[in-house]
Amino acid sequence: MIDKNYKIVVFGGGSGLSNLLRGLKKYPLDVTAVVTVGDDGGSSGKLRDLFNMLPPGDIRRVLLSLSSNEDLFNDLFSYRFPSDIDGLGGHTVGNIILAALSGMNDNNMSKAIEQLATILNVKHQVLPVAKTPIIIEATFEDGTSAVGESSIVTMNKKIASVRPYGSFEVNEKVIEAINAADIIVYSQGSLYTSLIPNLFFDEVKEALKKSKAPKVYVANVMTQDGETNGYKLSDHVKALADVISTEQIDVVLANDCMDIDCDILKRYNEENSYLVEADIENVKSMNIIVQRSKFIYIEDAYIRHNQNKLAAYIFKILIDMME
Numbered sequence: 001m002i003d004k005n006y007k008i009v010v011f012g013g014g015s016g017l018s019n020l021l022r023g024l025k026k027y028p029l030d031v032t033a034v035v036t037v038g039d040d041g042g043s044s045g046k047l048r049d050l051f052n053m054l055p056p057g058d059i060r061r062v063l064l065s066l067s068s069n070e071d072l073f074n075d076l077f078s079y080r081f082p083s084d085i086d087g088l089g090g091h092t093v094g095n096i097i098l099a100a101l102s103g104m105n106d107n108n109m110s111k112a113i114e115q116l117a118t119i120l121n122v123k124h125q126v127l128p129v130a131k132t133p134i135i136i137e138a139t140f141e142d143g144t145s146a147v148g149e150s151s152i153v154t155m156n157k158k159i160a161s162v163r164p165y166g167s168f169e170v171n172e173k174v175i176e177a178i179n180a181a182d183i184i185v186y187s188q189g190s191l192y193t194s195l196i197p198n199l200f201f202d203e204v205k206e207a208l209k210k211s212k213a214p215k216v217y218v219a220n221v222m223t224q225d226g227e228t229n230g231y232k233l234s235d236h237v238k239a240l241a242d243v244i245s246t247e248q249i250d251v252v253l254a255n256d257c258m259d260i261d262c263d264i265l266k267r268y269n270e271e272n273s274y275l276v277e278a279d280i281e282n283v284k285s286m287n288i289i290v291q292r293s294k295f296i297y298i299e300d301a302y303i304r305h306n307q308n309k310l311a312a313y314i315f316k317i318l319i320d321m322m323e
Contacts, residue, residue: 005030007029008182015188016220017035017121019305021065022070022307023306023308023309023312024313025066030125031066032127034128035062036058036195037054037128037129038055038149038197040055051107053099053100054128056098060092063116075295076094077094077313078092097116110128111275125177129171129201129204130168130201131168132169134164135148136197137165138152138210139160140155140157141159147163157300158229164199175203182212183213183219183321185218186216190224191227191231193227196239205248214315215248216251217236217251219276221296221303222274222276222303224273225273229302232278233283234279235251236276237283242278246286251289253292253295253314254291255276257295258275260303267301278292
C-alpha cells in the first residue's frame with residue numbers, strides 16, 4: 001500500500017517533457033519539472049530579447065501539461081496569433097501572459113510561474129534550470145562550432161558536444177529538488193537542445209552524483225534532423241553519459257515497436273527522421289538496464305510516446321527500488 005507521494009524530478013523541455021508529465025501527474029507523485037531556458041527562436045526568442053526574460057514557451061507547455069484543467073485552458077493558452085498581425089504575430093497567448101506576469105513582478109519569472117500555476121490549478125513544481133536565459137554552444141565533429149539553439153539545429157552537422165556559452169547561475173531550487181528526489185527522469189525530446197542543457201552545470205552534475213535515487217532515461221523513438229542524424233539508441237545514451245556519466249543512468253526505457261505504417265515512416269524519412277535502432281547489447285555493456293516495450297501509438301499519422309505506459313513503467317521502477 002502506498003502511503004505517501006514520492007518525489008520525482010523530470011528534466012527536459014518542449015513537447016517531449018510535456019507529454020511525459022501528462023502521464024506522471026496521474027500517479028501519487030510530487031512532480032518537479034526542470035525546464036531548459038536556452039530557446040532563442042520563434043515567439044520565445046522574441047520575448048526573451050524584448051523583455052530580457054526567460055524564454056516562456058517550454059515553461060508554458062509544461063504548466064499546461066500539469067494543469068488539472070488542461071482541457072479547459074489548452075486551446076486558449078496555445079492559440080498563436082497569425083503571423084501578419086503587427087506586434088502580436090507569431091506569439092501564443094500563454095507566452096504573452098507569462099511575459100505580462102513576469103513584468104508585473106519586476107522580471108521575476110519564478111513568481112510569474114507560481115501565479116500562472118495558480119490560475120491553471122497546477123499542484124506540482126515547475127523550475128527553470130537557470131535564473132537567466134542561457135546560451136548554448138555546440139561543437140561539431142568537423143571541428144566547427146555554432147552559438148545559439150536556433151543556429152545549432154540549422155547547421156545540419158553531427159554534434160560532438162554542447163556546453164553553456166558564458167557563465168550562468170543555476171536555480172538553487174533545482175538542486176534542492178534533486179537532493180530530495182526519490183526518482184529522477186531524463187525525458188525524451190531534443191537531446192542536445194532540450195535535455196542536455198539542463199544537465200551541463202557543475203552544480204547539477206554534483207547533485208546527481210550525490211543522489212541515491214534511481215535515474216531513468218526515456219529514449220527517443222525517432223532521430224531528429226540537425227541533432228541526432230544516424231543515432232542508434234547507444235549513441236543517445238553515450239551523448240547523455242558524456243555529460244553526467246554512465247553511473248547516473250540506471251535504466252533506459254526503449255521502444256521495441258518497429259511495426260509502423262510505411263506511409264507514416266515515409267513522411268518522417270522525407271524530413272530526415274528515422275526510427276532509432278535499439279542496439280540493446282551496446283547499452284547493456286555500459287552496465288545500464290534496458291526495459292523495452294511498445295511505448296508508442298499513432299495519432300493523426302504522427303508517432304507519439306504513450307505517456308500512460310511510460311508513467312506506469314517509471315512508477316513501477318520507483319516502487320521496486322524503494323522496496
